[in-house]
Amino acid sequence: MASPLAPGTRRRRPTTATALTTTVAALALTACSAVGDSEPPAAEGATSSGTVVLVTHDSFALSEELVAAFEEDTGLTLEQRAPGDGGALVNQLVLTKDAPLGDVVYGIDNAFASRAIAEGVLEPYESPAAGEDAQRYAVDDEGHLTAVDVGDVCVNVDRTWFAEAGIAEPETLEDLTKPEYEDLLVVTNPATSSPGLAFLMATVAAFGEDGWVDYWTALRDNGVKVASGWSDAYYVDFTGPSSEGGDRPLVLSYASSPPYEVPEGVTDPAEAPTRALLDTCFRQVEYAGVLAGAENPEGARQVVDWLLSPEVQADIPEQMYVYPVDSSVELPESWATFAPQPEEPFTLDPEVITENRDAWIRTWTDTVVG
Known part of the structure; x- marks a missing residue:
C-alpha cells in the first residue's frame, strides 16, 4: 500500500531526484553577478546556461525524468535549497532578502503569501503559462506569486x-x-x-x-x-x-x-x-515566484513556467500529494474515485x-x- 501522505508540513516524501542537489542554505549567502534584473522574460523556447537555484520547502519532489528534461530543454542546471517547511521558508526569505538564497521560490502558501509580498522578497512576473485556474488564486494584481497547486x-x-x-x-x-x-x-x-x-x-x-x-x-x-x-x-x-x-x-x-x-x-x-x-x-494554495535580486531572473522565470507545464502539473499529485492548479490535468484514477x-x-x-x-x-x- 502506498503511503497516505498528503499536503501540509512533512506530508510529502523528500525528493530522490539526483538532479536536484539539496542544500540547506546558510542565512548569509553572498551573491555574485549573473543575469541582470532588467533582463526581459525569455522568449518561448529560448535556452539559457548556468545554474538556476530553486528555494523550496523540504517536501518538494518531482520525477527525475522531468527535471532532466527541463535541464536539457533550457540548458540550465537546477539546484534546490530547502531551508525548512512552508513557514520557515518565508522566514528565511525575509531574513536573507538583501542576499537572496536563490533565484526562484516554490512552496509559499496562502497563509504566508501576503507577508512575503509585503517584505519585498519577490519580483513581479506574470507567467504566460498561467491559465484561468492559476489566475483565480492570484494574491495581488502585480503577479508577485503564481499558484502552482492546491x-x-x-x-x-x-x-x-x-x-x-x-x-x-x-x-x-x-x-x-x-x-x-x-x-x-x-x-x-x-x-x-x-x-x-x-x-x-x-x-x-x-x-x-x-x-x-x-x-x-x-x-x-x-x-x-x-x-x-x-x-x-x-x-x-x-x-x-x-x-x-x-x-x-x-x-x-x-x-x-x-x-x-x-x-x-x-x-x-x-x-x-x-x-x-x-x-x-x-484550501491551501502553494505558489511560485521570482526572488527579488535573483542572480538568474531569466532562469527563474523559466522555472515558474515549467512548474505550470502540463507535464509537471500531471506529475504533482503522485509526487507531492496535492492537486495541480490546472483543473484540466487528468488526476490519477484512484484520486478521481x-x-x-x-x-x-x-x-x-x-x-x-x-x-x-x-x-x-x-x-x-x-x-x-x-
Missing part, C-alpha cells in the same frame, strides 16, 4: 471503526462537538503544524471572529486531542489502516489521503476504509491571514492548550 486540509474518518461501533459518521464541523464524538478527534497544533494552522483558519472562516473561540472551547470540552505534527496524529493516534494502534477514528489530514488507504482491487468508494469530510476543508475535492472549501483572504495569524495562534493556544 491542497485541501480536512478531517478524515475511519469508516471501519464507525461501522463496527454502530455510530453514524460525522459530516460537519458542528458535528465534531456533539457528545457521540467525545474523545474521538485528533488535530494538530497550529503553532507547529501547517495543517493545524489550516484547520484553525477553517474554523475562523466558518464561525467568524465572534464564534471561532467558542467553537474551539466546545471541541476542547469534547475531548479533542492535539498532536504536535501530522505524522504523530495520523500514524500514532488515528485508528486508520496505516496507524500504529491509535484510538482516535477522526483525524485532521487531507482530502487526498484516502486513496493511499484503499486496499488493492477495491474500486467502490463505499468500500474505502477512510474518507475526508468535505464540509470541514480549508477516492479523493474528490470539496466544492466549497473554506478560504480566507491572504491579507486577513497575515494581519491576524499570530493573534489567532496565541488565542487558540490560550483556549485549547492553556
